[in-house]
Amino acid sequence: MNIIIVGFFRFILFVFLQIFIFNQIELGFGIHLLMCPLYVFLLPFEINLFVSMALAFGMGAIVDVFSNTYGLHASSLLLMAYLRPIIFKFFSPREEYDPLKTPTYYDMGHLWYFSAFGALLLIHNSWFFILEAFSFKSFLYTLQKIILSFLIIYLFSLLMQVFFFRRSKK
Numbered sequence: 336m337n338i339i340i341v342g343f344f345r346f347i348l349f350v351f352l353q354i355f356i357f358n359q360i361e362l363g364f365g366i367h368l369l370m371c372p373l374y375v376f377l378l379p380f381e382i383n384l385f386v387s388m389a390l391a392f393g394m395g396a397i398v399d400v401f402s403n404t405y406g407l408h409a410s411s412l413l414l415m416a417y418l419r420p421i422i423f424k425f426f427s428p429r430e431e432y433d434p435l436k437t438p439t440y441y442d443m444g445h446l447w448y449f450s451a452f453g454a455l456l457l458i459h460n461s462w463f464f465i466l467e468a469f470s471f472k473s474f475l476y477t478l479q480k481i482i483l484s485f486l487i488i489y490l491f492s493l494l495m496q497v498f499f500f501r502r503s504k505k
Contacts (some may be wrong), residue, residue: 380432414458
């Protein structure tokens with residue numbers, strides 16, 4: 336029951352932060368500060384695929400309504416939620432995932448976090464920005480947005496985990 340309450344408040348917090356804070360920040364060079372992928376990534380390891388996809392779609396749809404982006408967030412978060420178990424299986428440790436751990440930087444380590452979150456974030460950003468451009472006419476600018484946004488989002492996700500998550504007791 337506690338996990339549901341924490342998940343609900345985390346959902347509300349990420350939607351609020353994305354709509355009212357991160358969407359208002361202009362960094363230049365086409366960089367978008369998208370923190371919703373971090374929410375999808377931080378869902379528990381053992382969550383059902385359909386539940387994670389429903390949460391991702393719900394979050395994306397709410398952000399789309401307030402951001403006037405017509406399904407960009409919903410489709411990219413839905414793709415990320417769908418590929419999440421595949422990426423997790425690909426980068427899984429030998430002894431499988433500990434059900435007491437969460438997919439955070441502190442619990443899984445930097446190499447795993449960079450590999451798993453990096454792969455999912457790269458997929459998310461590629462889908463988001465290619466759909467946003469909906470053309471290969473400005474391919475280099477789209478590639479610049481994908482790479483620079485990836486770097487900024489990754490750094491912000493690490494900062495958010497340092498400030499808002501506790502280290503698990505070993």
